[in-house]
Amino acid sequence: MIIANTIDDVRKKVREWKTSGFTVGLVPTMGALHEGHASLISAAVGGCDRVVASVFVNPTQFSAGEDLDSYPRDFERDCRILEKKGCDMVFHPSVEEMYPEGFGTYINLETEMTKQLCGKSRPGHFRGVCTVVSKLFNIVGPDRAYFGEKDAQQLAVIRRMVKDMNFNIQIVGCPTVRESDGLAKSSRNMYLNYEEREAATVLYRSIEAAKALIRDGSCMLSSKVVALMTDIISSEPAARVDYIQAVDGMTLLPKESLEKGDLVAMAVYIGKTRLIDNFTIGG
Amino acid sequence: MIIANTIDDVRKKVREWKTSGFTVGLVPTMGALHEGHASLISAAVGGCDRVVASVFVNPTQFSAGEDLDSYPRDFERDCRILEKKGCDMVFHPSVEEMYPEGFGTYINLETEMTKQLCGKSRPGHFRGVCTVVSKLFNIVGPDRAYFGEKDAQQLAVIRRMVKDMNFNIQIVGCPTVRESDGLAKSSRNMYLNYEEREAATVLYRSIEAAKALIRDGSCMLSSKVVALMTDIISSEPAARVDYIQAVDGMTLLPKESLEKGDLVAMAVYIGKTRLIDNFTIGG
Incomplete structure (x- = not known):
């Protein structure tokens, strides 16, 4: 090389x-x-x-x-x-x-x-x-x-x-590459100490819960999806939400009602480390 | 083509x-x-x-x-x-x-x-x-x-x-291409009426005077060069100076004392038409 x-x-x-x-x-x-x-x-x-x-x-x-x-x-x-x-x-x-x-x-x-x-x-x-x-x-x-x-x-x-x-x-x-427990691979993961590394799984857990909510078809309201994710993140004491937002996947403008191709993205502080993750509806 | x-x-x-x-x-x-x-x-x-x-x-x-x-x-x-x-x-x-x-x-x-x-x-x-x-x-x-x-x-x-x-x-x-009376060729020259076209020669006249002043070596102070050019432009009733400025030819930062490679540039309104022209010291 x-x-x-x-x-x-x-x-x-x-x-x-x-x-x-x-x-x-x-x-x-x-x-x-x-x-x-x-x-x-x-x-x-x-x-x-x-x-x-x-x-x-x-x-x-x-x-x-x-x-x-x-x-x-x-x-x-x-x-x-x-x-x-x-x-x-x-x-x-x-x-x-x-x-x-x-x-x-x-x-x-x-x-x-x-x-x-x-x-x-x-x-x-x-x-x-x-x-x-x-x-x-x-x-x-x-x-x-x-x-x-x-x-x-x-x-x-x-x-x-x-x-x-x-x-x-x-x-x-x-596609995003993840650890076995779902945490998205990131160079900033190495900032996390043992407890923070455990806490950081909350990002992916919130994504999985949101995907399940959407998959059963009962809810495509972005406010409800974001509220669920916020609740899950907030249940983790070491985590602090910077943003959780649902937007159009191309223009990134906020969406009220979600559809295929829309993006749900978040940034969450785990201690002092800022981590990001996201998923695309139907992606 | x-x-x-x-x-x-x-x-x-x-x-x-x-x-x-x-x-x-x-x-x-x-x-x-x-x-x-x-x-x-x-x-x-x-x-x-x-x-x-x-x-x-x-x-x-x-x-x-x-x-x-x-x-x-x-x-x-x-x-x-x-x-x-x-x-x-x-x-x-x-x-x-x-x-x-x-x-x-x-x-x-x-x-x-x-x-x-x-x-x-x-x-x-x-x-x-x-x-x-x-x-x-x-x-x-x-x-x-x-x-x-x-x-x-x-x-x-x-x-x-x-x-x-x-x-x-x-x-x-x-290089700038000029009319026989020195006016720099510009698409905007066609805005000029007969009287304005005559008046527009004042830009080049001010450049020629500035070049002569610099050439005889008596003055490399940008303030004096700009003052001379401003005087000449102001003698033409149809002309109004937008700017006349002496700057470094590369960085375009203002210069007090002129040297080879510096740029003296101007924009002048002739009636409602804004014309630009310039010369480079030693150029």
């Missing part, structure tokens, strides 16, 4: 691949890789001739007071996982390589889409995501790019950005 | 060209073409195997109360000029093709660069320019793109955006 630290090195190698007629897949990550990321690499390896992963903790998508400094970093371990999964090149730039002096251009989805859900509690987050993802798109020039459905709002925002900005790139969403 | 109205048609043709190993040049325009645009096409024809021009009056770069509705449009005449100059394809999309329902992604240079000069009197203008130019870059995928030095701030902003967003595109600036 090639390790590239500069934009020029990535471009040179991708140009070679394209000249040989290979398709290229991109998996953007912030490192601290887990089985969720590994599944994205596997999907990319299955769908493209060559696969590039980026490992870059992107400062512009962290708000002040968030965990930019403490965000877990272990590049050597990341490389072992990527290589094992069949990744061909990892792009691991410095902050200076991505944001040189005088940098000032940002790309932002300015509609309600980025003001719902995580957008409410993380102002500027999706501006940072859109900016770094656009840069990675322009650096790598992939045919396809792979994102996890766990970050449902991110996936919807990127799909909209790609459409709006006419990126000639297919966006592939991949 | 191919006339393409859809993004798909542009992509299909450019893909053919690239498969044949041709380089592609892009000349973005808002139509109402004049010799300035023609010189951009000539430069592109000289530098690339195939040339695409876009003709699109971009609504997002007009502020409220500006001349979006009255902006001159004559597509058939534009096509004759483009074809004569050797353009291979003109992209002439509808507003709906470029900004479909639900559109909401904008790209913006958020530093002081877009707050100086025209950015002061045209809030949101460069956000619209950056957005549409990025879209055109992604639609056409050119090797090189050509812009006039008359729009000096636009050129500097686009250079910065290309660097920040890692577009793999060479930006080529082309």
